[in-house]
Amino acid sequence: MSALTSRHIIRFAVVILLQGLILRRIALGGMHFNYISILFYPILLALLPIKTPRAALLLIGLGLGLTIDVFYDSLGVHASACVFTAFIRPWILQILEPRGGYPVNVNPTIRDFGAAWFMQYMGTLLALHLLFYFSVEVFTFVYIGQILLKTVTSFIVSFMAILIFMFLFNPRH
Amino acid sequence: MQNLLQFLFRNGVVFLFLLLEGICLYLVVQTNDRQNEIYHNSANLFTTTLSKQVESFETYWKLRSTNDSLLAENAMLRQRLYNQIKPAPLREKRDTTFTVIPANVIKNSILSRNNYITIDAGKQHGVEKGMGVISDDGPIGVVVGTTQRYAKLMSILHSNAMISAAIKGKGYFGSLVWRSANPTRMQLEAIPKHANLAVGDTIVTSGYSHLFPPDILIGVVEDFRLEGGDNFFNVTVHLKVDMSAVQHVYVVRNHDVAEQTSLATDAEE
DSSP states (O other), X not given: OOHHHHHHHHHHHHHHHIIIIIGGGOOTTTTTOTTOOOOOTHHHHHTSXXXXXXXXXXXXXXXXXXXXXXXXXXXXXXXXXXXXHHHHHHHHHHHTOOTTOOOTTOOSSHHHHHHHHHHHXXXXXXXXXXXXXXXXXXXXXXXXXXXXXXXXXXXXXXXXXXXXXXHHHOOOO | OHHHHHHHHHTHHHHHHHHHHHHHHHHHHHHHHHHHHHSTTOGGGTTSOHHHHHHHHHHHHHHHHHXXXXXXXXXXXXXXXXXHHSOOOSXXXXXXXXXXXXXXXXXXXXXXXXXXXXXXXXXXXXXXXXXXXXXXXXXXXXXXXXXXSOEEEEESSSTTOOEEEEETTTOOEEEEEOOSSOTTEEEEEEEETTSOOOTTOEEEEOSOSSSSOTXXXXXXXXXXXXXXXXXXEEEEEEESSOGGGOOEEEEXXXXXXXXXXXXXXXXXX
């Protein structure tokens, strides 16, 4: 197992535990405004190497989602959102592709592409992830307003959490 | 054929995505359905949001202490109720026949042929072998073993379990046993064929055994049939209690049990 793989595995383990044990319990909105959840784990899918095969991405997404679901006791909800995010990631990368394509040894990080690029990339990914997630969670478009409200509020805090992480640790991979 | 294979291969990722997404959504619906079945008739889980569940999980810890005090209060009210149901004695007034001890289920099974339940009340709370245990929705078992702080119950979903049950308002009584593997149905035996049964009849405890106070709702008649040449109906009873979700229970202590059993053994001798 290469050092890179083990690095990703450790990051998965740490972030999953962080999400499942700590972030899950934080209710920023309190009892009366239960619309804000911090979903930090999409960063795991975002930071996977650019050349990751698409099928592998989907399977990693499924595994990640199901693990998170175990903590949230909502089997399938996070998993479906993760699979969706893993599915659309290559397209987002394609849209944001720099002129001349991606160099061989770069990673989708602030270090390699700069803060502006990363914010576009992560922001799109996270917003779509949250939108899909809350759609499945609510499971009916009768409450479309609620879905959008949850997506927007959760996006703000989740995005901030992810950016803080990226600026603090500035990971190479 | 070759074209089809090429098409599938070229769009493999899309199909994998649709497959995995299908699995996920199936799981979502499936687990919701299961919870649906387990947690009573909250049939509108699709319209209520999962976030409400998350919320309820978060308030769960606060609920715990509230639950305990409510449980104690329930036990007290039940005790009063059971002692009142007894036919008003013209003779001297008795203080109490039944004492009710609240408890929580800490282990339960419904899957095997002979199921047992463990509760967190034992000898030190006054629980003894042979006492009946009920939940809010009806009888759930009989104490078969106790330690200082815990008791083991034979669930009503046990091949040896037998509850003396009666049809409310009609007076016929029989034994309720568990023949099927279905944890929501039991069979009522020994109802004579001339009994005027109807689907939907209410089944309650008869009070003839010393395990349970009389008139506790057990369930309703779902189906009854007479096998050829039989003198007794074969009655299927839909239980009111959901044995897979039993949580708060009450051990019923009958103070007259010694007197009643000694009478029975005296009579036999």
